[in-house]
Amino acid sequence: MAGPGRGRGLALLVWRALMVAWSCCGSGSVCRASPGVNVYLSVEEMRRLIGLDAELYYVRNDVVSHFALPFKLLVPGETNSLHFTWHAKSKVEYKLGFQVDNPAAMDMPQANISVQGEVPREVSVFRVDLLCTGKLDSEVTMEMQLNLTINSSKNITVLNFKRRKMCYKKPEQEEKTPIYPGKNSSKDGRTTSIMRQQELVVEPEEGLVHDSVTEEQDVDDNDDQESMQVTDAGAQGSDLKELPGCNPEEERQNCVTQASKKSAYPTLRIEKNDLKSVTLAEAKTRVKDIAISRERVTLKDVLQEGTFGRIFHGILVDEKDPSKEKYVFAKTVKDHASEVQVTMMLTESCKLRGLHHRNLLPINHVCIEDGERPMVLLPYMNWGNLKLFLRQCKLAEANNPQAISQQDLVHMAIQIACGMSYLARREVIHKDLATRNCVIDDGLQVKITDNALSRDLFPMDYHCLGDNENRPxxxxxxxxxxxxEFSSASDVWAFGVTLWELMTLGQTPYVDIDPFEMAAYLKDGYRIAQPINCPDELFAVMACCWALDREERPKFQQLVQCLTEFHAALGAYV
Structure with missing residues (x-):
């Protein structure tokens, strides 16, 4: 069994959504059956969960917290224990019970306290262990019931907690996997879940080299990625028609099928200036196979412009049939751009090259003819950059508050999580996930892009900390x-900030914090505040992404599941 502090990045998300059901206290907010009762997650537990110095109460001085959530959140496979703090000012008896719907997949939960007794008068902690049998792959529904009773009144307060946990079959013969520095293998011999085991690495230079990909790639003739066959896909058969290319059930199955293949996260250390070590000639060589004639491209309006870069709305003429045209984004540089800036535009544009997913937008072609400034072409999305789109929505809020709904924003977040889940399985680390590096169309379909020219087009989002590197x-x-150090877990952190951007319609995170103080600020446990009108449950998703220990952050598959269920819950009320 994993230790209490391991793999609990989603514990807050799970227990924050606990439904408090009570039978004899009526509809009032104060339950007289349990005087002076407190049940909560302590500061220490919260710090282990998400790195925040806060307490989360379920019952505070007899007041029961109610969260009207119509869905159950998934307990990640590697979360094997949960800790509660409780005490009462006077005599209160309790009874504790558990149920699971599939005993073959999960043992009956065990607590380190007796099944009945008195709530301690002093502050105490009890633990609940959730252990899978390892006999089969299954999603198990678990219920914990805590009954609180006062002898004098015989009134009973019933606290019901229902959650689901993913359990995985233990391989008959475990493969030998490398043990990475600082990461311990499971002490009891159980196979840890794929959420911990996925090995997420890229080659040096940010995974920019994808020339060895064997998939058919002709985005020019088939740039509608809806027709692509992708391995993680969910592009077909999804119950969520409004969420193209993402099937949460397949996300879970991908976790199961890969469970015996991977080990813990390795550390990827990116050396400074690694991109600047690439020459312009090398960058052009890498994209030579997708180069086309500049004559096929007509530039129209300038969509964005920076100090040395521009993004145009362009028209690309079909090579075989000049009567056929299609719109594209055309990224290019101005005449005064340096060779380093041109090289970085080309290399960073290759970050997603060779990858096919409906929520990714890799490059189509490049124009690298001698005597001309290089140009990078991507499929066109008619509402453009997601960050700029969100800010336009915020400006329009006063006149049209219903212009974009909370459900729409969660819909966008799910799509981004789907695309990032695909990248994680393909062992590609984005390193610069943000709304500025996403685009959107009029059907609210969102695609993740590379970060080429982002430093120039969004200069306020990047800062140099004295090392000649502009970083987000x-x-x-x-x-x-x-x-x-970068990994898929650091991409998860960035996703949490991106979700915050969505819920604030494009505001800048940590706007009042000096960039030079960010590391100390985060190390001390501080995070961005909960956005106005953002539900607690959605903020809990963000907060889980910001756990200091990267092993405690959720995986993208878990985020897809949680956000999909939250999206469905919103649909039931909106």
Whole structure:
């Protein structure tokens, strides 16, 4: 069994959504059957969960917290124990019971306290262990019931907690996997879930080299990625028609099928200036196979412009049939751009090359003819950059408050999580996930793009900390800021900030914090505040992404599941 502090990045998300059901206290907010009773997650437990110094109460001085959630959240496979703090000012008896719907997949939960007795008068902690049998793959529904009774009144307060947990079959013969520095294998011999085991690495230079990909790639003739066959896909058969290319059930199945293949996260350390070590000639060589004639491209309106870069709305003429045209984004540079800036535009544009998913937008072609400034072409999305779109929505809020709904924003978040889940399985680390690096169309379909030209087009989002490197400091995980270490877990951190951007309609995170103080600020446990009108449950998703220990952050598959269920719950009320 994993230790109490391991793999609990989603514990807050799970227990924050606990439904408090009570039978004899009526509809009032104060239950007289349990005087002076407190049941909560302590500061220490919260710090282990998400790195925040706060308490989360279920019952505070007899007042029961009610969260009207019509769905159950998933307990990640590696979360094997949960800790509660409780006490009462006077005599209160309790009874504790558990139920599971599939005993073959999960043992009956066990607590380190007796099944009945008195609530302690002094502050105490009890633990509930959730252990899978390892006999089969299954999603298990678990219920914990805590009854609180006062002898004098015989009134009973019933607290019901229902959750689901993913259990996985233990392989008959475990493969030998490398043990990475600082990561311990499971002490009891159980196979940890794929959420911990997925090995997420890229080659040096940010995974920019995808020339060895064997998939058919002709985005020019088939740039509608809806027709692509992708391995993680969910592009077909999804119950969520409004969420193209993402099937949560397949997300879970992908976790199961890969469970015996991977080990813990390795550390990827990106050396400074690694991109600048690439020459312009090398960058052009990498994209030579997708180069086309500049004559096929007509530039129209300028969509965005920076100091040395521009993004145009362009028209691409079909090579075989000149009568056929299609719109594209055309990224290029101005005449005064340096060779380093041109090289970085080309290399960073290759970050998603060779990858096919309906929520990714890799490059189509490039124009690299001698005597011309290089140009990068991507499929066109008619509402353009997601960050700019969100800010336009915020400006329009006063006149049209219903212009974009909370359900729409969660819908966008799910799509981003789907695309990032695909990248994680393909062992590609984005390193700069943010709304500025996403685009959207009029059907609210969102696609993740590379970060080429982002430093120039969104200069306020990047900062140099004295090392001649412009980095997205406000989106970076602590280990990335301090040690220059990146993994899918640091992408999860950035996703939490991106979700915050969505819920604030494009506001800048940590806007009042000096970039030079960000590392110390995060290390001390501080995070961005909960956005106005953001539900507690959605903020809990963000907060889980910001756990200091990267092993405690959720995986993208878990985020897809949680957000999909939250989206469905919103649909039931909106």
């Amino acid at each position: 400091v406000r989106w970076m995980a602590l280990e990335s800021l301090v040690n220059n």
